[in-house]
Structures are given as structure tokens and as C-alpha cells.
Amino acid sequence: MHKNGPIALLFHILVLTFVLAPLVIICLVAFTPENTLSLPTNGLSLRWFKAVFAHPDFMASFWNSIWLATFSATLAVAFAVPAGLAISRYTFPGRDFLNALFLSPLIIPHLVLGVAFLRLFALIGATGSFSWLVATHTIIVTPYVLRLVLAALSGLDRSAEQAARTLGASEWTAFRRVTAPMILPGITGGWLLAFINSFDELTMSIFVTSPSTVTLPVRMYMYATESIDPMMAAVSALMIAITAAAMLVLDRAFGLDRILVGQR
Amino acid sequence: MISRSPTISIPWLLAGPGALFFAGLVLLPLALTLILSFHAYDHSTGIQNTFTLSHYIAVVTDDYYLEIFWRTLRIAALTTLLCAVIGVPEAYILSRMKDPWRSVFLLVIIGPLLVSVVVRTFGWSMLLGSQGLVNQALQLFGFPSVRILYTETAIVIALVHVMLPFMVIPVWTALQKLDPMVEAAAWTLGASHFTALRRVVMPQVTLGMLSGSLIVFGLSASAFAVPALLGGRRLKMAATLVYDEYLQELNWPLGATIAIIVLVANLCIMLAYNRMVEARARRTLG
Numbered sequence: 001m002h003k004n005g006p007i008a009l010l011f012h013i014l015v016l017t018f019v020l021a022p023l024v025i026i027c028l029v030a031f032t033p034e035n036t037l038s039l040p041t042n043g044l045s046l047r048w049f050k051a052v053f054a055h056p057d058f059m060a061s062f063w064n065s066i067w068l069a070t071f072s073a074t075l076a077v078a079f080a081v082p083a084g085l086a087i088s089r090y091t092f093p094g095r096d097f098l099n100a101l102f103l104s105p106l107i108i109p110h111l112v113l114g115v116a117f118l119r120l121f122a123l124i125g126a127t128g129s130f131s132w133l134v135a136t137h138t139i140i141v142t143p144y145v146l147r148l149v150l151a152a153l154s155g156l157d158r159s160a161e162q163a164a165r166t167l168g169a170s171e172w173t174a175f176r177r178v179t180a181p182m183i184l185p186g187i188t189g190g191w192l193l194a195f196i197n198s199f200d201e202l203t204m205s206i207f208v209t210s211p212s213t214v215t216l217p218v219r220m221y222m223y224a225t226e227s228i229d230p231m232m233a234a235v236s237a238l239m240i241a242i243t244a245a246a247m248l249v250l251d252r253a254f255g256l257d258r259i260l261v262g263q264r
Numbered sequence: 265m266i267s268r269s270p271t272i273s274i275p276w277l278l279a280g281p282g283a284l285f286f287a288g289l290v291l292l293p294l295a296l297t298l299i300l301s302f303h304a305y306d307h308s309t310g311i312q313n314t315f316t317l318s319h320y321i322a323v324v325t326d327d328y329y330l331e332i333f334w335r336t337l338r339i340a341a342l343t344t345l346l347c348a349v350i351g352v353p354e355a356y357i358l359s360r361m362k363d364p365w366r367s368v369f370l371l372v373i374i375g376p377l378l379v380s381v382v383v384r385t386f387g388w389s390m391l392l393g394s395q396g397l398v399n400q401a402l403q404l405f406g407f408p409s410v411r412i413l414y415t416e417t418a419i420v421i422a423l424v425h426v427m428l429p430f431m432v433i434p435v436w437t438a439l440q441k442l443d444p445m446v447e448a449a450a451w452t453l454g455a456s457h458f459t460a461l462r463r464v465v466m467p468q469v470t471l472g473m474l475s476g477s478l479i480v481f482g483l484s485a486s487a488f489a490v491p492a493l494l495g496g497r498r499l500k501m502a503a504t505l506v507y508d509e510y511l512q513e514l515n516w517p518l519g520a521t522i523a524i525i526v527l528v529a530n531l532c533i534m535l536a537y538n539r540m541v542e543a544r545a546r547r548t549l550g
């Protein structure tokens with residue numbers, strides 16, 4: 001391995017500073033005792049975190065987002081695992097079309113999906129329903145699960161499965177006892193990635209949420225456009241903490257670089 | 265589905281429910297939006313049941329919309345360029361690091377991808393505000409404070425921050441496929457470091473960079489949170505324009521028209537990319 005020169009390392013430090021600066025400033029300002037967005041120069045305070053937990057709108061949106069992400073990630077797995085099996089194990093007419101259809105939400109801007117869902121829901125009278133919100137998030141996060149499932153299936157040694165079949169296991173038993181455990185890391189990684197993507201989603205949700213189904217990012221966006229106080233920093237710091245925790249779990253279990261880099 | 269051979273029915277049984285779900289919630293809403301963009305609109309009575317091309321004509325002839333499209337393209341292009349200038353060398357530097365550091369820094373660079381865009385944009389609004397850290401630093405060194413927030417500069421800075429991982433990831437992936445010994449071999453054979461970089465590393469990196477550029481350009485051109493929070497009322501981009509037409513002006517057909525234009529532009533970029541990758545693959549395979 002060749003070493004990086006001093007100029008390369010300086011460049012690297014500047015890039016790191018650029019990447020971390022907005023996140024660090026949020027985490028610092030969140031602890032301010034003042035009433036304005038300022039660095040905590042006169043000691044640290046938890047008052048803005050307390051304010052968040054006492055704020056009914058933020059708490060309602062937080063739980064909304066948690067349930068939304070849980071349901072949509074689970075549904076995404078339910079769609080992606082059989083679809084992944086069909087796409088990777090069989091050749092059949094329409095296979096390429098199906099693959100493109102399932103991955104299409106990745107190349108359709110969320111803005112466009114948002115207005116498209118809004119139009120559909122206005123026509124069928126589904127605006128403001130939580131179940132339909134789950135459906136929209138399922139569409140957006142399924143491709144992330146599918147890619148990891150496809151990657152897991154293609155990296156699989158099929159001889160174990162064939163051995164099970166030869167020894168008399170039915171196709172279903174072979175899947176349940178042999179294939180499924182082997183692709184479980186891919187499925188779990190996909191579920192977590194789907195959860196995070198749903199939990200963070202703003203652009204599409206802003207079109208399809210109603211006052212009773214507002215998600216946390218949408219609530220934060222509305223709050224940021226109306227008022228400027230350190231409560232926003234406290235919520236943001238909590239979001240960073242949750243994401244960092246999920247990232248650590250993902251990284252320990254599967255290697256985050258593998259999940260994020262290996263997916264394309 | 266009735267079929268003669270089980271090889272057709274099993275995959276469709278497996279993928280069928282998902283396919284129906286996706287057809288109903290991707291293809292159908294997009295088709296409805298396309299139709300909506302041709303509906304006439306009246307400010308007092310709303311969406312009319314007559315069809316017209318007037319929204320498309322309005323969007324491509326009115327200076328107000330053209331300026332917003334032009335700004336969107338300009339900002340997206342500048343963001344892509346800066347992401348390449350920062351992301352490609354950074355991915356190269358990362359690939360030359362030794363292991364605990366390499367994994368740690370790769371996580372630091374691509375990890376923010378998982379932090380909500382609202383959060384990251386909010387962070388930049390604090391850094392770039394008139395009393396923000398950037399301006400305080402400028403004053404400390406005796407420079408006059410500058411107005412960054414609510415300018416295109418602020419939008420570009422935050423977009424580069426949001427998009428950087430999308431540039432680093434494909435370049436990193438491309439570099440992983442490059443055996444470091446090949447570069448060393450070039451040196452041994454008398455090539456200068458610069459020549460080795462240009463003739464050995466760059467060709468490998470180019471495809472990753474192109475792939476990253478297209479993703480970054482597409483995502484920047486349709487970005488919503490960054491221009492909405494850092495651009496203010498005046499500096500609109502395509503996505504914030506669609507948002508305003510839908511939720512402020514309530515002119516859904518016009519909003520649908522702009523959304524369709526954004527979608528078509530995005531699909532064209534992706535199609536061009538696929539062509540390019542295929543052509544390149546054909547060339548290298550001979």
C-alpha cells in the first residue's frame with residue numbers, strides 16, 4: 001500500500017471538516033441554555049431536549065414515523081424476497097420488465113412520486129389515510145431491500161440447496177431451512193436500510209401527509225420554515241443519534257460499507 | 265394465472281402480488297399525472313374537463329419558468345462538478361489508506377447519507393447564517409461579513425454536502441476493482457506518479473465518476489429540501505416550484521406539467537447513462 005502525501009492528508013482533513021461541520025454544529029447548539037440558536041458558551045443545558053419531549057406535535061410525529069418505517073420496511077421485505085427469488089432463480093417472459101418496475105422508484109424523483117400519489121389519492125378519496133401513507137413508503141423502500149436480496153441470492157452457493165433437494169426436501173422446506181437462513185443477513189440489512197430511508201423521507205411525504213399523519217421530517221421542515229429556536233437543533237440531534245445507532249448496528253452486523261457500497 | 269409450464273407460473277406467483285402493487289402505485293399514478301398535465305385550469309373554478317397543451321406552452325415560453333429551469337440546471341451542473349472535484353480525489357485517498365482508518369473514514373464520508381436531508385440542511389442554515397460560524401470566522405480574520413444564506417451559493421454548498429456520498433461510492437467501487445500493484449508496476453516500468461495516475465488510475469475511475477455524476481445531477485436537479493430551506497421565497501428551483509404550484513397556487517395541472525418535465529429529463533439522463541455503460545462494456549469486451 002502506498003502512503004498518502006501531506007497534501008493528500010490536508011485535503012482529506014478539509015473534506016472531513018466539510019462533511020462533519022453541519023452535524024457537529026447541530027449537536028453543539030442542541031445543548032445551548034439560551035433562547036436563540038447559539039453555541040453553548042455559558043454551560044450546557046438539556047432544556048431544549050426536555051422541550052422536544054414535552055412538545056405533543058413532535059412526539060406524535062416521531063411515533064408516526066417510527067410506525068410508518070416499521071410497517072413499510074416489513075411490507076417491503078414481504079414483496080422483495082419473493083420477487084427477488086423469482087427474478088434471480090427463474091427466466092420467464094416479463095422478468096426484465098418486473099426487475100425494472102421494482103427498481104423504478106430509485107430513478108423516479110421523489111417529488112414526481114409525491115405529486116403522482118397525491119393525484120391518485122385525491123381521485124380515490126384516500127388523502128390523509130395512514131395505510132395509504134404506508135403504501136407510498138413501501139414503494140419507495142422496496143428497491144433497497146430488493147437490491148440486497150438479489151445480491152445475497154447471487155452470491156449464494158446453490159449446492160447446499162441442491163443437496164437438500166436431493167435428500168428429499170420439498171422446494172419449500174429447502175427454502176425455509178437452507179436458502180432463507182443464508183440470505184437472512186441480506187434481508188435484515190435491507191429491512192434496516194428500508195427503515196432508515198422511510199424514517200428520513202421528506203420530499204414525497206410532504207405531498208401525501210395530512211395534519212394527523214405528519215411524519216417527523218415533514219414536521220421538522222414545517223417547524224424550520226416557521227420558527228427559529230434551538231428546539232429544531234435538539235430534534236435534529238436526536239435524529240442524528242438514532243441514525244448513528246442504526247448505522248452502528250448495521251455496521252457491526254453486516255459492514256455498512258458493504259451495504260451502502262455493494263448495493264449498486 | 266393459468267399456464268402450461270410451471271416455469272412460468274411459479275415466478276409470477278412469487279412476484280405477482282408485488283407487481284400488482286407496483287403497477288397500481290407507480291404506473292397508474294404516473295399515468296394519471298400525465299393526463300392531469302393536459303387538463304385545462306381555471307383560477308376560479310379549478311381543474312377543467314377539457315384538454316389543452318397550454319401548460320406545456322406556458323412553461324417553455326414564460327420567462328419566469330425558464331429562469332427557474334435555467335437556475336435548476338446551473339445549480340445541478342455546478343454541484344456535480346464540485347462533487348467530482350472533491351469526491352474523486354477523496355475516494356482515491358481513502359483507497360490508499362490502511363485498514364482501520366480506511367473503514368472508519370469511509371463510514372464518516374458516506375454515513376451522512378443516512379441522516380435526514382432536513383437535518384443536514386438545517387445544520388448548513390446555522391453555519392451560513394448572518395451570525396453563523398462561517399461569518400464569525402470571516403470577521404475574526406478581519407473580512408466583512410457576507411450574505412450566504414438565501415443565495416445560490418448556500419444551495420450549492422448544501423447540495424454538494426448531501427450529494428458527495430453518491431460520487432464517492434461509485435468511484436470507490438471502481439477503485440476497489442483496480443489492483444494497486446498495477447499502479448506500482450507502472451512506476452517500476454518508469455512511469456512518473458502523474459503518468460501512472462493518468463494512464464492507469466484515471467481510466468478505471470472515469471466510469472465510476474460518470475456514474476456518480478449522473479446520479480448527483482439527477483438528484484440535485486430534483487432536490488427539494490435544500491432549495492426550500494436555504495433558497496428562501498425568491499430563489500426557486502424546479503422542485504420548490506412544483507411544491508408551490510400544488511400547495512400554494514393549487515394549480516395542479518401546471519404543477520403536474522413541471523413534474524412530468526422533471527421526470528422525462530431524469531429518465532433521459534438515466535437512459536443516456538445506460539447506453540454509455542453498454543457502449544463502454546462492448547468496447548472493453550472487444
